[in-house]
Amino acid sequence: MLIQFTLNNQPVAVEAPSDITLLALLRDHLRLTGSKEACEVGECGACSVILDGELVNSCLVAAPQVSGRSVITIEGVRAPDGGPNDMQQNFISYGAVQCGFCIPGMIMAGEALLLKNPQPTRQQIRVALAGNLCRCTGYQQIVDAIEATAKSRARQRA
C-alpha cells in the first residue's frame, strides 16, 4: 500500500506492505537506520521516534498508522546549520555516549520530554527515560545532558 506522511518535516509517499511496523518502514524501506531495532516488543526504546509530538516505540506502531501524521526520527534532529543540535552536543560534552546504540532513542526521548516539560527536574528526566534501556552508561550522564539542554534552552527563552 501507499503510505503518505510527513517525515522529518518533509512529505513522503512510500509503497510498502501494510503489515509491517513503522520501524521496518523507516529502516528497510526508507533506509533511515538511525532508529535501532533491539527488542521489537516495546521494552528497550532504541527505536523511539516522535509521532505527532508523542514519543513512541516505532516497533509497536503499524506502518499504515502514520498515514497523514508527522514523524520525527533522529535523522530529523539537527541544528539549523545542519550540525548537531544543543541536545546532541550536550550528549557529547557530558560523556553520555558510550557504545551509542541506544543514543538515538535517548535523544528522541529527551526531545519529546522537553516538548512537554521544558524545565524538568532530574527525577522527571529519569521517569521520561524509563522506557529507554541503556546498558553502558548507568544513565547519569544522559540525565546530565538533558538537564543541561533544558537549562540552556530556558535561558535562551528568557
Place this chain on the structure above:
Amino acid sequence: MTDYRYIGKPIDRVDALEKVRGTARFVGDYHLPGMLYARCLRSELPHARIVKLDVTPALQVPGVVAVITSDDFIDHGRFGFPISDLFMLAYEKVRYVGEGIACVAAETPEAALAGTKAILCELEELPAIFDMEHALDPNAPQIGPAREDGKHPNFLGHFPVYDGDPEAVLVDCDAVIDQNYETVMQEHAYIETEGSLAIPTVEGGVLAYVSCQSPFIARGHIMRTLGLGETAARVINPPVGGSFGGKDDLNYMTAGQVACLALKTKRPVRMTFSREESMIASYKRGAMRMRVRVGADKAGKLRACHFKATYDSGAYSSQSPFTSWRASIHAMGPYRYDACTVDLTTVYTNNGFAGAFRGFGNPEVYAGIEQAIDELAEKLGIDPLDFRLQNCLRLGDTTPHGQTLTESVGLSDCLLAVRKASDWERKRAAYAHQSDPDRRRGIGVTALFHGTSLGAEGTDEATGTIEIHQDNRVTLTSGLTDYGPGSRTVYCMIAAEMLGVDIQRINIHLPDTNLAKDSGPTVASRSTMLGGNATRIAALNLRQNLDYAAADLLGCEVFQLQRAGESYLGPSEEPVPWEVVVEHARRMGLVLSTFGRWSAPKIHWDEEAGRGVPYFAYHFGAQIAEVEVDLRTGLTDVLNYYAAHDAGKVIFPQGAYGQIYGGVAQGLGYALYEDVDYMDGYLQSINFDTYLIPTSVDVPEINGSFVETHYSQGPFGAKNIAEPAMVPVAPTILNAIAQATGRRVRKLPANLERVLLGETLHKKGSPVSCKVALKSV
C-alpha cells in the same frame, strides 16, 4: 605535577558525533545490493545426538541460496582457546538449547527462516545435566570433551591458591563465619544484538564486518576454519553496540558462518539476531556456588580464609578456564591473612554456556567473600568499614599469592573516600535503630582489588601505529576494539599529548586487521594500559623524528627545543609552525609513520602450587550502597551509591566516570533483578519484557570519585577501570539490605521473594517460549 594539555581534561569522545546523529553504521545498518540474509537452525534440545542432517529440502525453498553445516568447515569448524571444544556449527552433538546446527542464506529473512524449517534434522535426545553439583557424578552424562588423563569429562579445571594451612588457623580464631553463597547466570544485554556481514573479495577471500571484541581472533578463526590465508580474510569492527565480554566466541561463530556462506554464494551475507535469538544462543556470566569460611581474632585481625566453589561453565569451556582462574586469584578479597586456600572447580553442564562477562569471575566471588567479611565483622561487633580498613592490602603488603605490592595501592584511601562522601558513621548508626514497621534503610560497604589486564592468563602486549599524511592529518590504528568504554578517544588524547598537536588533527581508524597490528584480545580492561602505552610509544617514535627535523630547521640541539602550542621554538628563533617542521622532516627523508609495541611486565603463576605473581598491577576500589527496603513487599530501592576507585591516573574523565556509573548500574541489576533462569536447559526469559535490566529510575544518582595513585608502568600513570566498577556492586547492595532487614540474602539476585521471604517461590518453567522463538522472525 605535570601539566598536561589533554590528559585528565574533559574532551569530546571522538566517535560520539556520528552516534548522536544516528549516522554511525552498526552491522545491522549495512545494506548492500544483492545481500543475502542468514539464519541458523538452532537446537531445541539441551543435549542430543545429531542422527540425521539433510539440508537439501531447504535448498528447494524459494529464495534460499545456500545452506551450510559443520561439514563446510575444516575440521568441522572446531575452535576455541584454550580448550577447542566449540564448532562453527554443531558437530555430531548439540549440548545446549539454541546451539547452531545449520545456517541458511536466502534472499529475505523470511526465506532464510523457511529454509531452516525445511532442513531435515533428526535429534536423538540424550540425558542431560543441569545441576553443577552433580556434573562430576560417576554416572553423569558426558558433556565436555573426552579426556585421556582419566578425569571426568565434565571436569573443566581446578584453580587453587595456597598460602599456608587455613584449617589450622581457623580452629584458633575467636570468630569464624562458615556460609554458603550462590550467584546465578547473567545476560550481557548489550542493546545491539549479535551480527556479522561478510563480503566475498575479488581474490577469493572474504571481508567481514563483525560486531565483536577482538577482530584478530575473529580473523584467525575464519582463516583456520575456511582455509584462507592471512591476507585473504580481513575483519573490520564497525561500531559495536555494547559487549561487556559478550561479543566474543558466539559472534566468532556468526562471523565464520557468514564468511563461509559468502564464499559459497559469492554474495554479501549478513546475519543479525533478534533479541530472542541473542538471549537463547548467547553465552552468559557463569553461575557459582561457594562455601566461604573466614576467621579473625577478637581484636579484628583477619586470620584465615578457606574459599571453596564450583563454577558452571555450561556446555562449552569458552573463556571459563580464564574466568575461573581470575576468580580464584581474587576469591579471598583484598585482605591480609595468616593462611588462605582457594579451591575452585569448574564443570560442564547443559545450562547454555558461560563465557566472558565484565569482571570475569570476580562479581561472582565477591558476592561470596565480601558478604562473608561483613558477616564476620558483625559477629565480632566491629564496624564493617573499620574492619576492612584494619585488614585491607596496603603498600608493601604481601598478598596470599605471595606477591609484594610495591606501588599504586590506593585501597585504604578509597575506603576513606567513600566513608566521608556517604556520611557513613552517622547513617550506619542511625540505621541500626529504626522503628518504621514498613520501611527500613541500610548502608553497606565493600572493598575491591582487581588485577589489571590479562595477568598470567597469557602473552600481554599491544601495538599501535601512527602516521602523518600528506595533508598533515594524523592517523592512528589499534588492534583493540572500542565497544563503548572510550579507548579510541584515549588513544587520540595520548597521541595529541605526546606529539604536542591539536587533537582535532588526530583520527583513528576502525579496528581493521589489514591496517592495524594484532594486539591480543580486547578484554580484561586492558585497552588503556596496553593500547595506551603502545600509542604513547608510537607517538614518541614519531615525535623523535619531528624533533630532529625541528632542531635541524632551527639550527639547534634537540634538547634546546621548546614548544608554544603546536609550534616549535629554538633558542633564538621565531616560532616555527608544526606543519613546517613536518614538511622539513619529509625533505630530510625521515619516516612519518611509526609504530609502538608495549609488552606488559613479566609475571608468572604456578597452577599446581597455587602461588606466584598473577598480575603486574591491581585496581583498588571501595563502594557504599544505601538502600531502603519495603518490608511489606521485599522491594529494595537503592537510594544512594558511592564509588571510589584507584584507577591510577585518569586520562579521559567523562569516559572514566561513565565506567563507574555504567558498572554500578550493571551490578545493580545483578544484585536485584537479573536471573538467567534455565529450566531443564530452557531459558525462561528471552527478551527485556521478562529479563529485567535496570532502567533510569532504578539507578540512583551515583557519587563517583577517583583516588589517583600513580602507576609507573601505566601510560601517564594510568591503570584500568571498566570491569572493576561493576565487580563489588552486588555484595555492596546485599550488605546494605542485611543492615536494613537484619537478614542475609545469600543467593543472587535479591529479588522481592528472597528479601521478603528468604527464599524463591517455586515457579514452574516451560520450554515453549524458547521453542517458539527459535522458529519466529
